[in-house]
Amino acid sequence: MMLPTKCNFMGLTLYIVLCVLLPVLSQPRKRVATPTATTYECKIEEFQQDKYCVFRNVVYNGRNAIAFKAASSKEQQVAFVDSNLKHIPMELLTAFPDMRVLNVVNSNLNSVVIPNKLERLYASKNSINKVIVLQDPATTTMIELVLDSNRLQDISNITRLAKLEILNLNGNKLLPKENAIELGWFARLKNLRQLRLSDVGMYYIDNARDSSLPELLLLDLSNNDLITSNLDVKVFAPLRKLESLQLAHNQLTKLDALELTENNKLKEIYLEGNDFTCNYQSLLVKHLIQSGIEFPVEHKNVDCMQGYWRQDGMCCRSGLLDRISL
Ligand SMILES: *[C@@H]1O[C@H](CO)[C@@H](O)[C@H](O)[C@H]1NC(C)=O
8 A cells, every 4th residue: 555645645635625625615505405304104003992093293384395104005094193283284195095084183273175085084173264175075975074173164165075974163163154153054964963063152043044954963052152032943943853952051041942842853952051040941841851852961060150049950040139129
């Protein structure tokens, strides 16, 4: 091996400076890095009493490059836990072309997409105001859509999912139009069995065109601001199969139970948390018992407010206050 002479040592130094250091140092400093997608892999787990491929700690702001993988692309049930996603990445849909169930609860979503073949979507507790439906009305496969506690205002895309059986819109406070919910909005959903509209801030419930919702068994209108004069029980008359009517925690002082039991074949009605006088409530309860309709009480042990008594498990206005003011 040849020892470096002084001369070729200088040559080497010159070479390093000219050909290695200078080009590196003279690189523009803000070089755009070629995007390397962050790849997330899901794990098969027991989740929500079911088997899902679960992704954890996924972050997607709508722009960062992202990729998804699983042991098998045939995975049909996918869930996100502790994740923060602005919307559903298209990369997810390409990675799981067979996805049937998607669970993305509490993940900061602004919108969701409903791909072909999807049957159930659980996306509670996000900020969803947009639902992009990729399914064709003629071949739609969606059965269950759970979108409680979101920011939905316009549900015309949702009602294209003509085969839906379960729709949960609880806690979407932007849903009422002029404080009213119109049952006709759901008329295209001929297979709908459960409709949940609890805590949406409605003052009125309407059914302007007597829409029948022919398969509807359960209607949840609890935790709203319905008062007696704004609730005409005739709106329920076209709902031929209605069995469970949930009216708890509104501000009803009366309820036309006679008309209700004539028109509908109810099995149960939830009434706690309204403002019936005890006299009126006992007549109501008597009529329900005679008609074979149950009145389940979920919170039997709540303290009644001052001036209210407990009767048949429900707090009712004692009437003492009314008498005093006479
Ligand atoms: C309805 O769907 C269309 C087309 O997919 C989309 O552009 C629009 O933003 C959606 N609107 C809502 C309110 O979901």
